[in-house]
Amino acid sequence: MTQNIKLYGAIISKSMRQFATYRTNIFAGIVSALFMLGARWALWVALFATGNAGDITLAETMTFFVVGDFVMVWMGTSFGDVIGEDNRSGDIALKITRPCSYHFQLLAERHSVAVIETLTKSVPIFIAAAVLIGILPPIGAGAFGLFVLAVLLGGAVYFLVDLIISYSVFWLTDYWYVRWYQRAILQLFGGTVLPLWFYPDWLRAIADVLPFRFVMFAPMEIYLGRLSGADVYATFVAALFWIFVLFCAERLIWRRVQYKLVVQGG
Amino acid sequence: MPQIELINVSKDYKIRKRDKNRSWFAEFFCPKYTQKRAVDDISFSIDAGEMVGYIGSNGAGKSTTIKMLTGILAPTCGTVRVFDRDPCKNRTKNALSMGVVFGQRSQLLWDLPVRDTFDLFKTMYKIEEKVFRAQRDMLVDMLDMEDFLSQAVRQLSLGQRMRANLALCFLHKPKVVYLDEPTIGLDVLVKDKIRAFLKKINKEQGTTVLLTTHDTGDIEQIAERLILIDHGKLLYDGNQLGFKERYRDTEYTLEVTFAAPTAPIENPLFHLQTSEGNTHCYRLNHDKIITGEAITYAASNYSVADIRVRESGIEDILKKMYDRGETICETK
Amino acid sequence: MHSVRVFFRIVKFLFKAKIEYPAAYLGGIVSQWLANGITMLLIVLTVLNFGTLGGWLPMEVMFLHSVWLFTYAVGSSFAYNLSRLFRHMAVDGTMDEALTRPVPPFLYLVATTFNIGYVSHITLAVGALVFSMIQLGISWAAWQWLWFVVMIVCGGIITACMMLICEMPSLRTRSRSPVGVFFDSGRNFAQFPLVIYPRVLQIIFTTVLPFGFVGFYPSQVLLGKQDGLLPQVNMWLSPVVAVLIVGITALCWRILSRRYESAGT
Numbered sequence: 001m002t003q004n005i006k007l008y009g010a011i012i013s014k015s016m017r018q019f020a021t022y023r024t025n026i027f028a029g030i031v032s033a034l035f036m037l038g039a040r041w042a043l044w045v046a047l048f049a050t051g052n053a054g055d056i057t058l059a060e061t062m063t064f065f066v067v068g069d070f071v072m073v074w075m076g077t078s079f080g081d082v083i084g085e086d087n088r089s090g091d092i093a094l095k096i097t098r099p100c101s102y103h104f105q106l107l108a109e110r111h112s113v114a115v116i117e118t119l120t121k122s123v124p125i126f127i128a129a130a131v132l133i134g135i136l137p138p139i140g141a142g143a144f145g146l147f148v149l150a151v152l153l154g155g156a157v158y159f160l161v162d163l164i165i166s167y168s169v170f171w172l173t174d175y176w177y178v179r180w181y182q183r184a185i186l187q188l189f190g191g192t193v194l195p196l197w198f199y200p201d202w203l204r205a206i207a208d209v210l211p212f213r214f215v216m217f218a219p220m221e222i223y224l225g226r227l228s229g230a231d232v233y234a235t236f237v238a239a240l241f242w243i244f245v246l247f248c249a250e251r252l253i254w255r256r257v258q259y260k261l262v263v264q265g266g
Numbered sequence: 267m268p269q270i271e272l273i274n275v276s277k278d279y280k281i282r283k284r285d286k287n288r289s290w291f292a293e294f295f296c297p298k299y300t301q302k303r304a305v306d307d308i309s310f311s312i313d314a315g316e317m318v319g320y321i322g323s324n325g326a327g328k329s330t331t332i333k334m335l336t337g338i339l340a341p342t343c344g345t346v347r348v349f350d351r352d353p354c355k356n357r358t359k360n361a362l363s364m365g366v367v368f369g370q371r372s373q374l375l376w377d378l379p380v381r382d383t384f385d386l387f388k389t390m391y392k393i394e395e396k397v398f399r400a401q402r403d404m405l406v407d408m409l410d411m412e413d414f415l416s417q418a419v420r421q422l423s424l425g426q427r428m429r430a431n432l433a434l435c436f437l438h439k440p441k442v443v444y445l446d447e448p449t450i451g452l453d454v455l456v457k458d459k460i461r462a463f464l465k466k467i468n469k470e471q472g473t474t475v476l477l478t479t480h481d482t483g484d485i486e487q488i489a490e491r492l493i494l495i496d497h498g499k500l501l502y503d504g505n506q507l508g509f510k511e512r513y514r515d516t517e518y519t520l521e522v523t524f525a526a527p528t529a530p531i532e533n534p535l536f537h538l539q540t541s542e543g544n545t546h547c548y549r550l551n552h553d554k555i556i557t558g559e560a561i562t563y564a565a566s567n568y569s570v571a572d573i574r575v576r577e578s579g580i581e582d583i584l585k586k587m588y589d590r591g592e593t594i595c596e597t598k
Numbered sequence: 599m600h601s602v603r604v605f606f607r608i609v610k611f612l613f614k615a616k617i618e619y620p621a622a623y624l625g626g627i628v629s630q631w632l633a634n635g636i637t638m639l640l641i642v643l644t645v646l647n648f649g650t651l652g653g654w655l656p657m658e659v660m661f662l663h664s665v666w667l668f669t670y671a672v673g674s675s676f677a678y679n680l681s682r683l684f685r686h687m688a689v690d691g692t693m694d695e696a697l698t699r700p701v702p703p704f705l706y707l708v709a710t711t712f713n714i715g716y717v718s719h720i721t722l723a724v725g726a727l728v729f730s731m732i733q734l735g736i737s738w739a740a741w742q743w744l745w746f747v748v749m750i751v752c753g754g755i756i757t758a759c760m761m762l763i764c765e766m767p768s769l770r771t772r773s774r775s776p777v778g779v780f781f782d783s784g785r786n787f788a789q790f791p792l793v794i795y796p797r798v799l800q801i802i803f804t805t806v807l808p809f810g811f812v813g814f815y816p817s818q819v820l821l822g823k824q825d826g827l828l829p830q831v832n833m834w835l836s837p838v839v840a841v842l843i844v845g846i847t848a849l850c851w852r853i854l855s856r857r858y859e860s861a862g863t
Contacts, residue, residue, distance in 0.1 A: 028779040035783035038799070039790075046794035047648045174622035177629035184632040187640065194640045198647045338697045340859045354859060361700040371691045377615035389607045391700055392600065418618070 004100050008108045015112035029120035037125050040065055041133060056197050063136040064195055064220050066129040071151055071216045072192060073117040075158045078182045079106055079166040084175025092261065107159070139225030146232055150219035153239040158186075158215045160246035167253050170260055191217035211242035267350060268311035269442060269474055270335060275344030276498075277305040277330050304330040306498035307344070314441065315472040317464070319479060319489025323588040327498040328478040332444050335476070336366055348442065362391060365435035365443040369450060372427055373434055374419040380430045381415050384437065391438035398437070405433040408463050425456035432460060436467060445477040449484055461487050482581040496587065506580075513583045518557065520548045522564050523572040531564060544571070601701045608709040616714050623715075630718035638663055638726060641789075652794040657733040658821055659791070664726040666789045666813040668750055671719030673757025679711035681765035685772050693858060704851055734821075742820060749816035752840035756812050759840075759847040760784070769854050784809045793825045800827050808843065811836040 048058045086092040138144040165182045169175040190212035221227040280299040305327040333339040337353035374383045409429045449457045494502040524544045539547040645656040687693045696703040764781040788809035803810040818833040
């Protein structure tokens, strides 16, 4: 366990040092983040100008995206690329035999990128938005605690879903497009691009049944206080249920993958 | 009129000098450079049908010269003429009568059979169908490519890919071919095949071949003429025999195996190099004692089981020259 | 003429290589349909939910977005792989290879890096265009069809050239271009009617980063809309902008390849 924590720390600090040498990337990251914020702001101002937003305010919507971005950078890319490359190059055999689990290595690598993205993307966006646009604070300390808890549960859901989709690379000849499937599904049912509030009823009904909304939408609703009391706990129970189901599915598929790797030699 | 001509050609490279104290902003918008002379006042000319080995240590300026000949780089000063034209200004025109292979860089279409790349080159080099067929079949035959012509390139071995690359470079019957290390990383059999091929096609189609190589086997077997450069300067230009003659080592090595453990030969002309068990290696000087005398001396004074003489080949000469070059550089 | 033949020959072989793995090719295409289709669907749903966007109806926004996707796909087919190759080109010998071919080096590079995968974007964009046009009840005269073709071609050219210009610095720096980000960001702005942005940004997207001419301005002609900066003039300008930007790209390329000749590796 301590070994794992040490390794986790080492991977993250290594990527931090590497990144500090690419200063143009930092510049590019910050510029594109601010551009994106500006585009989003202009778009939603124009939409709210129609006065057809119902009970949602512009501030809520912008807070949804700006704070939600802190969550999204930790999900961000798909494992499909990493696993696909490991499989193609044969590195996966090496990585599986290391003393810590392959999944832990995947997670640490992802987080090492996320730490950097948080600093170059989420933080500048947040500061700019807080100063220029105004961001709503969490509804209360308790709600913020529940928000963090919801983010952790959402992270687990995302991790499992991403793994399940990414395992498909073991049965495919090429893998670059796997992440596009993952992205498309998350965008459509997760409410990450357009909050589920604005969905037509039929699509909202489908999204509510599926687990993708736990990734970012549900935590943000708790943050904004649009979900409270018993509803929060109902959401947690549903998320836990999905984590259980997805975990079983993931283990099952991973067994097949290991069988494929060991017996058939990749 | 020679086909290739270099007159007092020099080439300077600008090298980016990064200063840690300057901000990245300054580095990006006004970077500082230092000059490095890669080719220094070289002149030579090559006639049609010659087979030239262009040799020198890593970073001696070989690739730079080839790039100037192909028109990729313009010389800093001096004149380069290929087919009596400036290769830089007539690059596209010259390309039609020139072939080039850069090391292991593949020009083949990765996912398709070799055959398809041939077809592509037919269009690109404006080769007539009849000429194309004849030349392709001849190349396939000479380089023994029949059995992998229809295989996807990604499935080929390095040697097969190299042969295919070579064939492509000769497909449009170029007048001149530049080969940058054509045998690097290949096994002995493939090397032999390639050398035989180059000799044959040079003879049959009169193609001028200029090849750079580190493989002394390549040089000894195919290059009639040698051009040696080091640190950008021309050191030697002439035929192979003359090269050996001129740089011939006056020293040679005698490897003596004694019948029983013996103390080293006590003679001021015999310089002991190494001893391993009963086998001793001595360095001797031709001017002071000729080979026959040395053998007789050893055999008559000691109980000897075996004697071998090792003369220095091109490899030893080059090794010595490169070594010397490096020390010159250090003292500068 | 010879160059054009070589270009099509190379692209033909690239296509042949792609369909060597039909499953992978199809998998890629479907993934792009899904990803871009869902992005488009969400945009249309958003505007439907609110009624209009800056005075544009949902189906008009869909039309604009499809044009934007179409031109992006056309431009990227030619320029995407090449712009990503710039940073490796001088090191891995691609540039040397291009310079020793009997066709113009730039054409050779564009041909060998042509990306066939954008068929997915184009088919999706055409589908969405047809759908939005039917919904809007649009029927065009011959000159309008011609203008449509001009718009797509010019939009593709502008996209490709912007992409190349923004990435060209990496030919020298050998790492991702710091201005490459302006392309990605600017492009994202252009998928919506420019009128929703502040005036300063509208001016930028009409001049320095001419993404307004990729879809917004020329679409005004076909949708009969007149808003934004100087619509009566700007809606006709995209061919002019395309010619200008081709000139700028050619100039940049010329300067950089001259530099390569004199500097080398």
